[in-house]
Amino acid sequence: MQVTTRRPMVAGNWKMNGDTSLIKTMQSTLAQADLSNMDWVICPPMPLLGLFDKSTKLGSQNVSQFDSGAHTGETSTSLLKEVGCQYVIIGHSERRQDNHESDQLIAEKVKKTLDAGLTPIFCFGEPESVRDDGSLFEYLSAQLDAVLEVIGISAFADLVMAYEPIWAIGTGKTASPEQAQEVHAFVRDYLAKQDANIAQQQVILYGGSVKGSNADELFSQPDVDGGLIGGASLKPDDFLSICLAANKLG
Ligand code: PEP
Numbered sequence: 001m002q003v004t005t006r007r008p009m010v011a012g013n014w015k016m017n018g019d020t021s022l023i024k025t026m027q028s029t030l031a032q033a034d035l036s037n038m039d040w041v042i043c044p045p046m047p048l049l050g051l052f053d054k055s056t057k058l059g060s061q062n063v064s065q066f067d068s069g070a071h072t073g074e075t076s077t078s079l080l081k082e083v084g085c086q087y088v089i090i091g092h093s094e095r096r097q098d099n100h101e102s103d104q105l106i107a108e109k110v111k112k113t114l115d116a117g118l119t120p121i122f123c124f125g126e127p128e129s130v131r132d133d134g135s136l137f138e139y140l141s142a143q144l145d146a147v148l149e150v151i152g153i154s155a156f157a158d159l160v161m162a163y164e165p166i167w168a169i170g171t172g173k174t175a176s177p178e179q180a181q182e183v184h185a186f187v188r189d190y191l192a193k194q195d196a197n198i199a200q201q202q203v204i205l206y207g208g209s210v211k212g213s214n215a216d217e218l219f220s221q222p223d224v225d226g227g228l229i230g231g232a233s234l235k236p237d238d239f240l241s242i243c244l245a246a247n248k249l250g
Contacts, residue, residue: 006203008038008219008246009160009226011059011121012233013089013207018044020051022234027053029236030243037250038226040243041087042233043121046075050083059087059121062095065108077116088113089228091123091143093166103146110159111151120159121228122147123207128167137186144190153194161187161204162228168208170230177217177224180206184223212241219245 043059064074091106113120124143163183168175184204192199207228226246232238
């Protein structure tokens with residue numbers, strides 16, 4: 001039997017929200033608690049990245065697939081490292097939709113991020129219509145395959161995955177713990193076909209309307225290792241409750 005050493009994690013995706021005052025209250029609220037069994041990460045808008053205490057783990061919400069040059073509005077992995085970023089959210093459904101990011105581009109960005117020594121938080125998930133028409137697992141497999149083909153299974157040891165059903169993001173419509181567990185177990189089994197050890201150690205977060213009030217039951221599912229949090233990551237007390245729920249898993 002394999003021993004699991006998955007460390008619980010909660011990442012807050014501030015999207016295009018937050019300011020210096022939220023940075024202060026978030027840091028002071030989380031500093032009060034013992035969160036030693038888990039990692040919490042804040043992914044604020046780019047201009048705020050350099051304004052956090054050094055003790056806060058930071059992620060960006062995007063990265064360029066290029067190293068430097070004439071790419072107006074883009075940010076490279078090396079610039080992210082300069083401002084202390086360790087994680088990069090890649091493949092969020094809002095970027096897939098609003099910025100037309102394809103599976104191929106997402107795979108390229110995952111590779112670029114890994115090559116730079118940063119940790120991708122690779123997001124995947126289905127629209128409601130896909131669940132309704134019964135093609136959920138084919139749809140998710142295609143999203144996973146696009147990245148697997150570019151980086152290979154062994155590189156999954158260096159990334160975090162986040163299952164985010166699109167119908168649950170920002171809608172208040174959370175996946176049930178059973179729905180989340182079903183997909184997380186599917187993903188782990190899917191990876192295990194290529195490498196059982198990597199699959200067993202793979203951190204898989206759930207994202208989609210997680211709040212302090214539902215985090216415990218979602219995170220108590222055996223294959224859910226924490227959460228990627230949007231709206232509730234802007235409310236320090238709620239975010240703290242979510243982190244405390246993850247800390248109990250550690
Ligand atoms: C997200 O944007 O990644 C997210 C999960 O948002 P929310 O928690 O607001 O549903």
